[in-house]
Amino acid sequence: MATFNLQIVTPDKLFYNEEVDMLVVRTTEGDVGILKGHTDYVASLDIGIIKIKKDGVFKEATIAGGFIQVDKEKTTILTEAAEWPIEIDVERAKKAKELAESIINRKLSEREMDMAEVRLKKALNRIRTAQKD
Numbered sequence: 001m002a003t004f005n006l007q008i009v010t011p012d013k014l015f016y017n018e019e020v021d022m023l024v025v026r027t028t029e030g031d032v033g034i035l036k037g038h039t040d041y042v043a044s045l046d047i048g049i050i051k052i053k054k055d056g057v058f059k060e061a062t063i064a065g066g067f068i069q070v071d072k073e074k075t076t077i078l079t080e081a082a083e084w085p086i087e088i089d090v091e092r093a094k095k096a097k098e099l100a101e102s103i104i105n106r107k108l109s110e111r112e113m114d115m116a117e118v119r120l121k122k123a124l125n126r127i128r129t130a131q132k133d
Contacts, residue, residue: 097123
């Protein structure tokens with residue numbers, strides 16, 4: 001299978017930089033699969049799981065939203081955070097989930113509610129991903 005370079009960049013590190021067979025990401029419009037030769041593409045990413053296929057095997061990681069850019073040379077993902085399932089601190093994620101739920105239940109300002117909903121979505125994504133392993 002033909003490969004392409006995938007880079008996943010967070011504010012503090014280069015999370016991933018390897019040749020891959022395929023990539024599946026969740027954009028704000030739905031899931032998109034990327035193969036070598038994909039048309040140039042830019043999209044916003046949703047909080048979710050990315051699936052990376054290398055040497056015929058899929059690996060999954062969480063991402064905290066961001067952007068994807070696909071061009072002839074490589075595919076780049078810019079995200080606030082990315083983690084492999086083994087790196088996820090499930091207890092910390094559960095505490096973040098509980099805190100976000102308590103903020104939502106207090107029905108504070110719309111801005112605080114929006115921020116709490118994002119935190120809740122990130123926490124749930126991390127918990128689900130860690131528990132798959």
